[in-house]
Structures are given as structure tokens and as C-alpha cells.
Amino acid sequence: MIDRKTWLVARREFVENVRTKTFWIGIFILPVIYGIAIGANVLMSRAKEVRSYAVLDRSEGQWLSKAIEARGDQGDVMSAVDTIEAFKGIEKEVETRTHSEMLAALRSSRSAALEAAANDTQRGFFERYFEIAEAALQKRVDAGEGDQKVAMMAFAQEVGLQMVPVYQEMTPQERSLLKGGLDRSKYRFVPLSEIGTAVDDPEAEKKLNDWITDGKLFAWFEIPAQPVESDENARYISNNLTDGELRSWYSGNATDVVRRRRIEEVALTELEAKWISDPFSFDKSMVTKTGETEDVGADKTAAQFAPVAFVYLLWIAVFTAAQMLLTNTVEEKSNRLIEVLLSSVSPMQLMSGKVLGIAATGLTLVGSWVVTAIVGTWFIPEGSKLAEFQLGQIIADPLYFGSFIAYFLAGYLIYGAVLVALGSVCNSLKEAQNLMQPVFILLIVPLIAMIPVVQEPNGMVARILTYIPLFTPFLMMNRAGGPPPAWEYIATTILIVVTLWFAFRMAAKVFRVGILMTGKPPKIGEILRWLRAPVGAVPDTGRSEPSS
Amino acid sequence: MQHALVLDRVSKRFGDHTAVDDLSLEIPTGSIYGFIGPNGAGKTTTIRMIMSIFFPDQGTIRVLDSDDPESVKDRLGYLPEEKGLYKSMKVHELVSYFGQLKGLAKGQADDRARELLVRYGLGDWLNKKCQTLSKGMGQKVQLLGTLLHDPELVILDEPFSGLDPVNMELMRDTILDMKRDGRTVIFSTHVMTQAEEICDYVMMIHRSRKVLDGTMEQVRAQRGQGIRVAYEGDGRAAFDGLKTQGLVTRVNDAGKQAELTPGEGTDPQQILASLVASGLRIRHFDLREASLHEIFVRTVKESGQPIAEEELSATDVARKIGGGAR
Numbered sequence: 001m002i003d004r005k006t007w008l009v010a011r012r013e014f015v016e017n018v019r020t021k022t023f024w025i026g027i028f029i030l031p032v033i034y035g036i037a038i039g040a041n042v043l044m045s046r047a048k049e050v051r052s053y054a055v056l057d058r059s060e061g062q063w064l065s066k067a068i069e070a071r072g073d074q075g076d077v078m079s080a081v082d083t084i085e086a087f088k089g090i091e092k093e094v095e096t097r098t099h100s101e102m103l104a105a106l107r108s109s110r111s112a113a114l115e116a117a118a119n120d121t122q123r124g125f126f127e128r129y130f131e132i133a134e135a136a137l138q139k140r141v142d143a144g145e146g147d148q149k150v151a152m153m154a155f156a157q158e159v160g161l162q163m164v165p166v167y168q169e170m171t172p173q174e175r176s177l178l179k180g181g182l183d184r185s186k187y188r189f190v191p192l193s194e195i196g197t198a199v200d201d202p203e204a205e206k207k208l209n210d211w212i213t214d215g216k217l218f219a220w221f222e223i224p225a226q227p228v229e230s231d232e233n234a235r236y237i238s239n240n241l242t243d244g245e246l247r248s249w250y251s252g253n254a255t256d257v258v259r260r261r262r263i264e265e266v267a268l269t270e271l272e273a274k275w276i277s278d279p280f281s282f283d284k285s286m287v288t289k290t291g292e293t294e295d296v297g298a299d300k301t302a303a304q305f306a307p308v309a310f311v312y313l314l315w316i317a318v319f320t321a322a323q324m325l326l327t328n329t330v331e332e333k334s335n336r337l338i339e340v341l342l343s344s345v346s347p348m349q350l351m352s353g354k355v356l357g358i359a360a361t362g363l364t365l366v367g368s369w370v371v372t373a374i375v376g377t378w379f380i381p382e383g384s385k386l387a388e389f390q391l392g393q394i395i396a397d398p399l400y401f402g403s404f405i406a407y408f409l410a411g412y413l414i415y416g417a418v419l420v421a422l423g424s425v426c427n428s429l430k431e432a433q434n435l436m437q438p439v440f441i442l443l444i445v446p447l448i449a450m451i452p453v454v455q456e457p458n459g460m461v462a463r464i465l466t467y468i469p470l471f472t473p474f475l476m477m478n479r480a481g482g483p484p485p486a487w488e489y490i491a492t493t494i495l496i497v498v499t500l501w502f503a504f505r506m507a508a509k510v511f512r513v514g515i516l517m518t519g520k521p522p523k524i525g526e527i528l529r530w531l532r533a534p535v536g537a538v539p540d541t542g543r544s545e546p547s548s
Numbered sequence: 549m550q551h552a553l554v555l556d557r558v559s560k561r562f563g564d565h566t567a568v569d570d571l572s573l574e575i576p577t578g579s580i581y582g583f584i585g586p587n588g589a590g591k592t593t594t595i596r597m598i599m600s601i602f603f604p605d606q607g608t609i610r611v612l613d614s615d616d617p618e619s620v621k622d623r624l625g626y627l628p629e630e631k632g633l634y635k636s637m638k639v640h641e642l643v644s645y646f647g648q649l650k651g652l653a654k655g656q657a658d659d660r661a662r663e664l665l666v667r668y669g670l671g672d673w674l675n676k677k678c679q680t681l682s683k684g685m686g687q688k689v690q691l692l693g694t695l696l697h698d699p700e701l702v703i704l705d706e707p708f709s710g711l712d713p714v715n716m717e718l719m720r721d722t723i724l725d726m727k728r729d730g731r732t733v734i735f736s737t738h739v740m741t742q743a744e745e746i747c748d749y750v751m752m753i754h755r756s757r758k759v760l761d762g763t764m765e766q767v768r769a770q771r772g773q774g775i776r777v778a779y780e781g782d783g784r785a786a787f788d789g790l791k792t793q794g795l796v797t798r799v800n801d802a803g804k805q806a807e808l809t810p811g812e813g814t815d816p817q818q819i820l821a822s823l824v825a826s827g828l829r830i831r832h833f834d835l836r837e838a839s840l841h842e843i844f845v846r847t848v849k850e851s852g853q854p855i856a857e858e859e860l861s862a863t864d865v866a867r868k869i870g871g872g873a874r
Contacts, residue, residue: 339596
């Protein structure tokens with residue numbers, strides 16, 4: 001199908017373009033972006049700013065702030081424990097198990113849990129946890145309570161409390177390795193004595209405020225004398241009120257402690273209290289291909305938004321390649337090369353050679369991006385935010401990288417057909433850019449639609465835009481998170497093939513006439529008139545008659 | 549193969565404009581054939597049809613004994629008037645590429661490109677980018693690209709335009725070399741003196757129509773004599789006098805020299821006498837065959853299609869030679 005001369009033209013285009021700076025910038029831009037993203041992530045998790053806070057606690061003997069601190073550590077421990085998948089399974093059927101059953105379950109799942117640990121710090125932590133939990137259970141079995149049911153709340157709390165000292169010994173960095181960054185790695189409690197004040201110091205408020213002004217303290221809390229009664233006069237003082245993380249973490253723990261006090265006062269059992277205070281919430285789930293529901297984690301959410309990144313890269317790639325095609329076509333005209341070339345090759349051979357050569361260039365570029373992206377995921381540090389998204393899985397998913405390459409080719413060919421035709425009638429890049437403006441305006445549409453479409457991949461707007469051929473490749477990539485039903489893939493593929501067939505027939509007609517034209521570029525209306533002329537005929541170009 | 553190229557009643561129109569009208573030609577193999585005529589006469593259109601860049605609306609073109617011009621493309625060499633280079637390509641790569649497009653294998657094209665470039669004094673530039681070449685060197689490279697594949701028929705569109713005297717001579721020698729190698733060369737020009745120097749045959753085209761063709765000798769013999777006068781001072785009054793006396797029918801005054809076309813049956817002696825009598829200082833007076841330039845102008849006038857003077861004026865020639873190529 002590709003004859004020798006077409007291939008020669010294509011090879012020259014490829015070789016020449018691969019030698020350009022633009023190409024190498026294109027090749028290296030992704031690794032650089034990747035490097036910056038990973039680097040920034042590492043830096044951020046390493047140098048995450050620790051927020052210091054102090055508490056002016058007016059409760060009796062500062063019991064509340066002490067309880068909150070303990071509760072904070074325990075909360076961290078519990079959420080670290082929660083990452084032990086095997087343990088979650090044991091916990092689920094907790095109310096029906098006896099102590100001996102629970103002990104057996106723990107022992108059998110121990111090695112699986114340790115193996116599943118993401119890093120050594122986590123593994124060590126889990127190991128301690130299992131030791132303590134087993135010891136606690138063993139003690140009950142030894143006391144003859146082997147066939148009694150486990151009171152899970154009390155048991156978890158007991159084990160949790162024993163873990164707190166273990167946790168407190170860890171450095172903030174080790175803590176952050178336990179699970180995406182636990183709260184203690186972010187917040188530091190500053191005792192009032194360190195600030196040189198005390199609860200009964202009348203100057204306390206002023207001294208605390210000075211520390212905030214000096215930037216030594218991120219915030220301080222004031223706890224009223226009777227916190228169990230009400231939260232009246234409970235205050236949070238900071239100069240940064242936009243970042244509410246510390247405030248909500250602290251008040252969450254305070255709520256927990258105060259609630260427990262209240263429960264004790266009205267003499268509810270713990271189970272009753274838990275039941276009353278259980279929030280009613282809906283789990284996020286999505287329907288899998290097989291029609292079942294599936295829990296949604298960070299990875300899934302990332303998968304849903306991944307198309308945005310792909311569309312953006314796709315857009316850059318299509319734009320770059322189509323622009324290359326335009327530039328090279330105009331170069332041949334403005335350099336007066338075209339006539340020499342046309343004495344050796346036919347306009348069709350020249351055009352298809354150019355289109356193919358630059359397609360190869362573009363595919364090399366896009367291919368390098370896919371490889372970089374996959375290789376790049378190997379360098380994402382464990383336990384970082386990026387790792388949670390499981391980018392490796394997303395990129396290696398044929399639905400994504402397959403679509404990416406296929407839709408790059410489709411998008412490039414559609415825009416390439418338009419640009420090669422328009423480029424052929426222009427004598428300079430400047431003229432070409434003027435003529436190209438409407439095309440570039442059209443190219444913005446898929447960018448604008450990117451976010452709305454990814455939020456509703458199978459919505460009405462997404463569907464309508466999908467069937468406008470100029471947008472089809474971008475939209476189908478954009479909707480990959482959906483993903484669209486198989487019939488849409490078939491329909492759009494047919495649409496793209498048919499569009500390309502027509503686009504290249506028309507491009508060839510314009511190219512044949514336009515490529516030898518000199519003088520002012522024709523108006524769009526004039527170009528459209530050429531399209532109606534039969535193939536092979538040179539229509540009246542009005543002013544394109546050759547000189548001399 | 550007696551004729552390298554045969555055109556039979558070929559016409560080409562662009563809308564209302566007829567670029568080439570009913571043109572028939574036979575170009576003998578191994579000859580140097582000149583297409584002459586003013587700008588816009590239809591020379592380039594004719595050449596583009598021979599190269600099958602355009603297709604004629606009427607008539608047939610037989611190139612190298614083939615009715616299918618596409619199939620003989622690889623045996624033709626073409627140097628268009630407007631020519632360029634890929635600026636960022638290396639010189640030898642570019643020449644080799646042009647050869648490959650004409651059907652040479654890569655290795656063969658590479659070897660020949662190097663060989664030719666070295667022979668034409670561009671050995672130091674083999675691996676330089678084309679954008680570093682001077683204009684003259686660029687033109688040499690373009691010509692080599694045209695010749696790399698050993699074409700049987702070479703078509704050069706305005707090959708002398710924009711060349712300095714040294715390169716003009718080189719181009720002339722190259723054309724003569726090609727003839728010696730047995731190639732057929734067609735070139736177009738609107739500068740008659742160049743055609744006069746090297747052509748075996750000429751064809752004149754004016755306003756899309758062929759007005760004259762044949763061997764140089766035939767053309768000259770048909771078209772009678774001319775008198776060349778070199779003089780000092782202002783000759784206008786003297787020449788006007790000749791015209792009013794009916795001694796000459798046409799004067800082509802270039803300031804220091806003039807070509808006079810004697811009237812029917814006029815004795816050149818009378819003309820000389822009249823000039824001397826008018827007081828003009830004559831440095832040179834020469835009776836010979838009319839120049840191609842004069843022949844062209846006369847032919848055009850006889851054909852009844854007026855020609856604007858500026859189309860053939862000396863300044864136009866000067867502009868073309870003096871590097872005014874577009």
C-alpha cells in the first residue's frame with residue numbers, strides 16, 4: 001500500500017523531525033514533570049511542617065487535655081492497626097467469637113498481615129500489635145474465659161492503650177510510614193511550661209498570643225472549666241484560619257473523651273452508647289463490569305480522574321504533531337522545494353509520506369511517554385500520597401495506554417488532514433497561523449469539557465461531544481474512566497474511520513491545488529469550491545497561474 | 549528514439565486564462581533546446597506539463613517515447629526556477645535524498661552524491677547543513693540534485709537567473725557537458741543572448757502561443773539582418789532621423805550601442821552616411837544576422853500581438869542578471 005517514494009518521504013520526515021529540538025523537549029518534558037512531582041511529594045512528606053499547639057486547659061487538673069493527648073495517640077494507633085487487612089477481617093465477626101476462637105484467628109492471620117505490610121516500620125509495628133493482642137487474649141483464656149465472647153470495644157481499647165507507648169517512642173518520620181502520615185507526625189503538643197506560663201497565670205493568654213505572633217506556635221486551644229457540661233468558651237486561636245485540620249482533629253478527640261464522660265454520668269453501657277452515637281453514613285461504591293458493587297478507595301478515585309491527565313497529554317501530543325505537519329508543509333512551500341519534489345513524487349505520495357513520517361515521530365514521542373510513565377511509577381516512594389493512587393496499575397491498564405496511543409493516532413490524523421490541507425495553500429508560517437485560528441479555537445473545546453466529562457463520563461454532554469468527529473478521540477479518552485459501553489467504542493471507531501476517509505480525500509484535493517499556489521492564500525469559501533471539483537482536475541484558482 | 553519529447557496540440561487553461569494554446573513541438577534527442585519568451589508567456593506551464601506536475605486540458609505529450617508521463621519521471625531531471633533546500637539537512641544527505649526520490653538505491657545515491665559534490669568543489673561542505681551554504685553554492689547543490697540520477701532529459705527553468713558571472717559560466721559549461729554526455733537539455737529563458745550562445749534549437753512563445761521555432765541557423769536565416777552601432781554621446785536625434793528618412797524600421801537603443809533593423813532594400817551604406825552626417829561619433833558599425841532579441845521583437849510584431857516594451861527592456865535583463873531573482 002505504501003510505495004517506495006511515499007516511504008522515502010516518510011522516512012525523511014521522521015529522521016528530520018527526530019533531530020529537532022522540539023522533539024527532544026517533548027521527549028524529556030514528561031520525565032521532568034514526573035521527577036518534579038515525585039520530588040515534591042518526597043520533600044513534602046519529609047519536611048511536612050509540624051504544627052505546634054498549646055492548650056490552656058481550665059478543667060480540673062487539666063484532665064481533659066491529658067485525656068485528649070492520650071486519645072490522640074490511641075487514635076493514631078487504632079488507625080494504624082486498621083491498615084492490617086487481616087485484622088479487619090477478624091474484627092468484622094467480632095461479636096460472635098469467643099476468646100479462644102479470636103486467639104486462633106489472630107495466630108493464623110499473623111503471617112499474612114506481616115507479609116502485607118508496606119514497609120519495615122509497619123511490619124515491626126504490626127508484630128508488636130499481634131504480640132500484645134495475643135498476650136491479652138491468652139491472659140483471658142488462662143483465666144478460664146476461653147469460651148466467653150469477646151467484648152470488642154473494651155478489648156481493642158485495652159490493646160490500643162498498650163500500644164500507645166510503642167507509638168510514642170517512634171520518630172515523626174517512622175510514624176508517617178505507618179499509614180500515609182498519621183496525625184502525630186503532623187501535630188506537636190507544646191506544654192505550657194515550655195512557653196513559660198501556667199493555667200493560673202493571668203498573663204497566659206498574652207504569652208500564648210506572642211508565641212503565635214512569633215510563629216513559634218500554630219494555634220492554641222482554650223478549654224473551659226466545665227467541659228462536660230458544654231463547650232461554651234472553648235476557643236481555638238490561630239492566625240491561620242483557612243487550615244482547619246488541627247482544629248477538627250483536636251475537637252474530634254475532645255468530643256470522644258467528653259462523650260465518654262457523659263456516658264458514664266448517665267450510666268449507659270458502652271454498647272448502648274456506641275449504638276446511639278453511631279453515625280448513619282453511606283459507603284462509596286461503584287458498579288464493576290460484572291455488575292457487582294465494589295468499595296471505592298483512593299486508587300479507584302484516581303482511576304476515575306486519570307483520564308484528565310491522559311486527555312491533557314493527548315491534547316499536547318496531537319497539537320504538537322499536527323503543528324509539526326503544518327510547519328513542515330509550509331516550510332517546503334516557503335523554501336520553494338515543492339516543485340523539485342513534485343518533479344519526483346506525486347502530490348499524493350508527498351502528502352501521505354509527510355503524514356506518515358510525522359505520525360511515526362508522534363508515536364515515538366507518545367510511546368516514550370507511556371514508557372516513562374510506567375518506569376516512573378517504580379520510583380514513587382512507598383507510603384507517599386502518590387503511591388496510594390496506584391498509578392502503575394492505571395497506566396499499565398490497556399484501556400488507558402491502548403486508548404491513549406490509538407486516540408493519539410486518530411486525533412493526529414483528523415487534525416493533520418485539516419492542517420496539511422490548509423498548510424498547502426499558505427506561503428509562510430504567518431499566513432498559516434492566521435488561517436489556523438478557527439481550528440485552534442475548536443481544539444480548546446475538549447480542554448474545557450475535560451473536567452465536566454470526567455465527572456459524568458456517560459452523561460448527555462459527553463455523549464453529544466463524542467460524536468463530533470473533531471472531538472471524538474479526546475472525548476473517548478476522557479470517558480475512559482466510565483468506561484463507555486462497547487457499542488460506543490465500535491460506533492466511534494467507525495465514525496473515526498469514515499471521517500478520516502473523507503478528510504483525506506478532501507485534504508488531497510486541496511493539497512494538489514494549493515501546494516503549487518503562490519500569492520495570497522485563498523479564502524475558505526474558495527477552498528470549499530475546490531472540494532467540489534472532480535478528482536484530478538485542477539480547478540480555477542483565479543490567481544494561481546504560474547509566473548513566467 | 550529520434551525525439552526526446554513530442555508535444556502535440558497541447559493546451560492548458562486556468563479558468564478564463566489560457567496559459568498554453570495549441571502548442572506542438574518536437575525536440576530531437578541529444579540537443580539543447582531553448583524555450584524563449586517574456587515573463588508570463590507560458591514557458592513554465594509548458595515545462596510543468598512535461599514534468600506531469602500539471603496535466604494538459606487538450607493534446608498529448610510524449611516524453612522519452614512514453615505516453616504515460618508518470619512512468620518516465622525517474623528518467624527526467626528538473627530544476628525549477630523557484631528552488632530551495634531543506635535548510636536543516638546536511639548537504640550530502642539532501643543530494644542523496646533527491647537521487648533516491650528518482651529511484652536510486654540508498655547506497656548508490658550516497659556514493660554518487662559524495663562523488664559529484666567533491667567534483668564540483670563542495671567536498672568541504674558534505675556534512676554541513678544546507679543553511680550554511682552561500683547562494684551560489686546552494687544553486688550548485690540544487691543542480692547536482694537534479695543530475696544525480698543520470699537523467700536522459702534535463703529541464704532547466706530559467707537556470708541563469710540570479711547567477712553571478714562565474715556561476716553563469718559554470719552553468720553554461722554544465723549544460724554543454726550534459727549535451728556531450730548525450731542528454732537532451734531543455735531550458736527556458738527570457739534573456740535572448742544566453743539562448744543565442746548555446747542553443748541548437750529555439751522555440752519562441754508569446755502570449756501562450758508558439759510564434760517561432762527551428763534550429764538557430766534556420767531562425768536567423770529567416771529573419772534577415774541587423775546593424776549594430778556603437779557610439780558616443782546622445783544618439784536619439786540621429787536615430788529619429790533614420791526613422792523619418794525610412795532607412796530603418798526599428799531602433800533598439802541601449803545608450804552606447806544600438807541595433808538597427810534596416811528597411812526593405814535599404815543599403816547599409818546609406819544608413820552609415822546618414823549617421824555620420826548627423827554628427828554622431830561612431831565607434832563601431834557592423835552588419836550581420838539579426839540578434840535573437842530583434843528576431844523575437846519582429847516576430848511578435850508580425851504576429852499582430854503587441855508586446856509591451858518593458859517586457860524586453862534592457863533594464864529588465866539587467867535586473868534578472870543582477871541577482872534580482874525572486
